[in-house]
Amino acid sequence: MVKSSKTRTGSRKPVAKPAGNNRQDHLWSLGPPVEILRPDGRTVAKEEPDIAADDLLKMYRWMVNGRVFDERALKLQRQGRLGTYAPLSGQEAAQVGSAYALEQRDWLFPSFREHLALAVRGQSWSGILLYHGGSEEGGRVPEGINNFTPSIPIATQILHAVGVAWAAKLRGDPIVTLVYFGDGGTSEGDFHEGMNFAGVFQTPTIFFCQNNQYAISLPRARQTRAETLAQKAIAYGFEGVQVDGNDLLAVYQTTRQAMEKARQGGGPTLIEALTYRLGPHTTADDPTRYRQDEELQHWQERDPLIRMRLYLERRGDWDEARETALWEEAKADIAQSVTAYEQAPARDVEEIFKYTYAEMPWNLQEQLADLRAYLQESGGQLPE
Amino acid sequence: MAHLNLVQAVNQALLTEMARDERVLVLGEDVGLDGGVFRATEGLYEKFGPQRAIDTPLAEAGIVGTAIGMAVYGLRPVCELQFDGFMLPAFDQILSHASRLRGRSRGRFQVPLVIRAPYGGGIRALEHHSESPEQFYVHIPGLKVVIPATPADAKGLLISAIRDPDPVVFLEPKRLYRAFRQEVPEGDHAIPLGQARVARAGRDVTLIGWGAQVHTALQAAELLAAQEGISVEVLDLRTLSPLDLETISQSVEKTGRVVIAQEAPRSFGFSSELTALITERLFLHLEGPVVRVTGFDTAMPYFSLEQYYLPDVGRVARGVRQTLSA
Numbered sequence: 001m002v003k004s005s006k007t008r009t010g011s012r013k014p015v016a017k018p019a020g021n022n023r024q025d026h027l028w029s030l031g032p033p034v035e036i037l038r039p040d041g042r043t044v045a046k047e048e049p050d051i052a053a054d055d056l057l058k059m060y061r062w063m064v065n066g067r068v069f070d071e072r073a074l075k076l077q078r079q080g081r082l083g084t085y086a087p088l089s090g091q092e093a094a095q096v097g098s099a100y101a102l103e104q105r106d107w108l109f110p111s112f113r114e115h116l117a118l119a120v121r122g123q124s125w126s127g128i129l130l131y132h133g134g135s136e137e138g139g140r141v142p143e144g145i146n147n148f149t150p151s152i153p154i155a156t157q158i159l160h161a162v163g164v165a166w167a168a169k170l171r172g173d174p175i176v177t178l179v180y181f182g183d184g185g186t187s188e189g190d191f192h193e194g195m196n197f198a199g200v201f202q203t204p205t206i207f208f209c210q211n212n213q214y215a216i217s218l219p220r221a222r223q224t225r226a227e228t229l230a231q232k233a234i235a236y237g238f239e240g241v242q243v244d245g246n247d248l249l250a251v252y253q254t255t256r257q258a259m260e261k262a263r264q265g266g267g268p269t270l271i272e273a274l275t276y277r278l279g280p281h282t283t284a285d286d287p288t289r290y291r292q293d294e295e296l297q298h299w300q301e302r303d304p305l306i307r308m309r310l311y312l313e314r315r316g317d318w319d320e321a322r323e324t325a326l327w328e329e330a331k332a333d334i335a336q337s338v339t340a341y342e343q344a345p346a347r348d349v350e351e352i353f354k355y356t357y358a359e360m361p362w363n364l365q366e367q368l369a370d371l372r373a374y375l376q377e378s379g380g381q382l383p384e
Numbered sequence: 385m386a387h388l389n390l391v392q393a394v395n396q397a398l399l400t401e402m403a404r405d406e407r408v409l410v411l412g413e414d415v416g417l418d419g420g421v422f423r424a425t426e427g428l429y430e431k432f433g434p435q436r437a438i439d440t441p442l443a444e445a446g447i448v449g450t451a452i453g454m455a456v457y458g459l460r461p462v463c464e465l466q467f468d469g470f471m472l473p474a475f476d477q478i479l480s481h482a483s484r485l486r487g488r489s490r491g492r493f494q495v496p497l498v499i500r501a502p503y504g505g506g507i508r509a510l511e512h513h514s515e516s517p518e519q520f521y522v523h524i525p526g527l528k529v530v531i532p533a534t535p536a537d538a539k540g541l542l543i544s545a546i547r548d549p550d551p552v553v554f555l556e557p558k559r560l561y562r563a564f565r566q567e568v569p570e571g572d573h574a575i576p577l578g579q580a581r582v583a584r585a586g587r588d589v590t591l592i593g594w595g596a597q598v599h600t601a602l603q604a605a606e607l608l609a610a611q612e613g614i615s616v617e618v619l620d621l622r623t624l625s626p627l628d629l630e631t632i633s634q635s636v637e638k639t640g641r642v643v644i645a646q647e648a649p650r651s652f653g654f655s656s657e658l659t660a661l662i663t664e665r666l667f668l669h670l671e672g673p674v675v676r677v678t679g680f681d682t683a684m685p686y687f688s689l690e691q692y693y694l695p696d697v698g699r700v701a702r703g704v705r706q707t708l709s710a
Contacts (some may be wrong), residue, residue: 140490148456149489153480159446160481163453170409170435170459189473193446200441355487356526358494358549361578361626 030230033242033274036249039302041310049249053317059100059248060308060318061326063092066116067305068330069125070279072338073115073132077283081342085132086113090246090278093304094210095180096120097251098273101259102178107146109161109179111154113210117180121147125337130344136351137344146175155185158194158207165203165262176262178206178255184215186232187223195270199236204262206255207233207270210245212277217290233270245273246304249311276302349375388568391561393535394424394500397542398462400571402432405460408546411438412447412464421466422502422561448474448499452482455497460546468503468555469512475520482551483526497551498542502558503531504596504647505694508687515684516648518594521553522625522657528552528577529624533598535566537622540575548577557595580628582635586617589704590635590642592658594621597645597695604700616704624654629661636662640671641710643703645695650678672710677703 035044043049070089076082088095091113099108099117108114108121115128122145131138131150139149151157161179168175185191186209198205209229213220226232233240239261243254251273258269276299280287312318349371353364360368375381388396401408409432410425416439419426428437440447444465451461465471478499485493505514521529530545530552532538538556545552583598584605593601598620605616617635621628636642642662644655659674677695685693695703 136488136490139488141492143492149485149493151481153476156449156476156481159449159477160453160456163450163455164457165453166450167454167457167459170454171457190445190449190477193441193443193449196441196443197446197450355491357486357528357626362629363626 030228030240030242033244034250034254035244035247036253037247037307037311039246039307041307041314043311049253051249051252053315055100056312056315057317059096059252060312061330062096062100062116062120063248063305063308064326065119065330065333066092066096068327068334069115069119069128069337072334073129074279074283076129076338077132082129082132083134084282084284086282087277087279088113088116090276090299090303091210091212092116093248093251093308094245094273094275097248098178098180098206098208098255098271101252101255102176103259105146105175106259107148107161107164107175107177109148109157109164109177110150111157111180111182111185112150112152113182114150114180118147121145123147124340125334126340126344129337129341133341133344135344135347136355137347155181155188155190155194157181158185158190159197162194162198162203162205165198165205166201169201169203174263176204176206176259178208178259180208180210182215183209183211183213183220183223183229184218185209186229195232195236195268198268199238202265202267204265205268206258206262207268208255209270209272210275211272212275214277214281214287214291216281216285228272230270230272233268238268238270240270240272242272242274245275246302246307248304248308275304278303385567386570387565388535388539389562389565390532390535390538390556391422391424393539393568394542394556395426395428396568397539397546398425398428399431400539400573401460401543401546402428402436404572405546407458408460408462409436409438409454410462410464411440411451413440413442413466415439415464420464422558424500424556425464444470444473445477448477448482448497451497452477452485452495455495455551456485456493460496462498462500462546465499465501467509467513468501468515468517471499471501471517474499478521478527478551478553479524483524486526486550494549495551496549498545498554499551500542500554500556502561503555504557504559505684505687505690506559506596508690511684511686514687514690516646516679518555518624519648519653522654526550528626529555530577530622531555531557531595531624532622533557533560533583533593533595533620535564536568536573537575537581537620539568540573541577541622543572543574544577547574552577555595559596560599563599575622577623578626578628579622580631581620581622582617582631583620584616584618586615586639588615588639588641589707590617590619590632590639591645591700591704592619592621592632592642593645594624595647597647597700600695600697600700601645603697604704607697608701608704612705614704614708627661629665632658632662633666636666637669640669641707642670642674643677643700643707644674645677645700645703647679647694649681650676651681653678672707675703675707675710
């Protein structure tokens with residue numbers, strides 16, 4: 001707590017302190033990042049984390065599926081079979097640990113890289129491919145899955161997550177919302193306004209920052225002078241915590257704690273998951289222009305999949321045969337999803353107009369009719 | 385019937401809908417305890433409490449962005465943005481999300497949201513307090529834009545806007561807030577969106593306006609009838625998007641001459657689109673070019689010169705004479 005010594009000594013004017021002070025003993029210094037697993041798969045503490053073996057295996061399965069999907073999606077894009085795609089490799093633990101921690105009734109708000117988080121919550125891989133294949137149908141989240149559609153403008157979805165949490169609180173529904181954004185997103189005004197509203201109205205919101213170290217080319221240090229992103233929560237009057245984002249168990253446990261706190265009326269939490277994007281920002285990006293090989297290698301050694309596999313092996317829950325079988329199974333599943341995606345029915349041009357309003361107004365009806373007339377004149381298709 | 389001015393009618397609409405539907409709530413800056421800077425939300429805090437008449441932090445993107453989430457979750461939020469010139473921080477949320485979520489989610493998520501704001505000049509206010517930004521919003525697919533010109537319409541249109549399944553920008557001509565009173569039906573009084581009103585019937589010229597310009601147009605029509613025997617039909621658009629082209633067509637087919645009066649800057653605005661539509665569809669009925677009487681392609685001047693910027697009775701009447709002499 002800030003000591004109000006100035007008030008006690010009778011000084012009325014606030015005393016301005018020099019800016020840019022880089023001391024390490026700030027009032028707002030947080031503890032070290034939460035860690036449960038070391039990169040070698042050993043636990044930091046002596047005791048085992050209290051997570052059921054079944055959950056551990058399911059989460060690991062999701063991580064492998066995410067990696068397989070990501071590699072396949074990249075190839076599809078290179079082959080011209082998919083549009084621009086934002087790869088997630090390296091961020092599997094951050095996404096699976098957080099999404100798996102939520103309950104079905106909770107709401108999840110992705111930005112544009114959270115394909116794996118969406119899948120963990122029940123969306124199909126083929127639907128996710130469809131979205132990147134240029135069809136709005138891929139954004140149609142099935143009823144019963146409380147995932148929001150992706151938001152591409154940076155940090156804008158943060159306000160929606162706060163709004164849903166706020167509405168649920170007003171209605172007395174005990175749900176929690178979790179919103180993803182990146183390190184770059186914390187520089188946006190919507191991040192500030194969302195955090196501020198959440199603090200003022202104590203909404204049950206988890207702000208989940210995947211700090212993957214870069215916003216396209218710009219390193220984290222150029223987004224803010226602050227030592228951590230997690231400490232920003234303190235300015236809004238709630239808890240911020242850093243977690244090793246490549247440590248599945250630490251992410252899962254920290255998210256569970258934030259979720260339980262929010263559900264019990266304890267308000268929002270900011271979680272900063274320290275992770276790394278192993279691939280490019282999107283398929284249109286060349287990271288060799290701004291990243292060093294040594295850095296990439298450093299993070300490859302901290303691959304969240306390797307860490308989890310070593311942990312499971314050490315526990316006696318895993319072996320080479322199971323590992324091979326899991327990858328084969330994942331590859332077959334993803335291959336099936338690719339087939340389903342590529343067999344999606346052709347779309348009618350009415351799809352352009354249909355969901356603009358609840359009811360199509362005259363101008364849209366007229367424009368659709370005109371487009372149909374044009375297509376009919378040219379034999380049902382756009383002229384070559 | 386109650387004898388109300390426009391801001392009281394807005395207040396009545398909010399009271400009516402909040403009493404009828406517990407999902408309706410208002411949020412914005414100073415809308416709770418203070419009752420809003422124009423008193424549009426007066427009494428709501430006392431009647432419905434701080435959870436339905438919500439004072440928010442001073443952040444327009446925050447207000448609209450969180451209200452989008454509320455609307456998606458099933459509430460019916462009505463945001464108040466304090467002045468026309470302060471709507472812009474929320475523009476990204478309106479354009480990129482409120483208007484597009486239905487399409488992006490193929491109908492899974494909808495945003496039944498109303499964004500109210502006082503707009504327009506003529507009250508001798510500070511800079512950024514007298515803007516006419518309707519052209520920005522009519523350009524956005526997925527959004528509806530409503531502008532009442534009378535107390536009875538303000539109530540009826542706001543009630544319909546709140547019940548509408550799509551996001552609505554509801555601009556209130558602040559010059560008219562306390563300009564006059566009118567009988568306003570009590571209780572449930574809904575006027576459908578998308579229907580223009582013939583404010584005065586006439587034969588010679590169709591004069592189209594919205595918001596405060598409707599009254600300038602009516603005065604000009606009165607003057608021209610009394611002094612020059614010109615019969616002007618005045619249309620009050622009420623809803624700019626979606627536009628009631630049918631009422632416009634019926635009038636123009638009858639008169640063959642059109643004048644459009646708008647407060648906003650002249651070029652690339654709503655009057656430009658109206659002119660294009662009329663020219664495309666009613667060309668053979670026209671007996672002369674469409675005349676526009678507008679603000680200028682400048683910033684809204686500070687109030688010592690605003691009376692020259694806003695189309696007044698004389699300038700609108702001059703526009704009518706111009707189209708008749710063409």
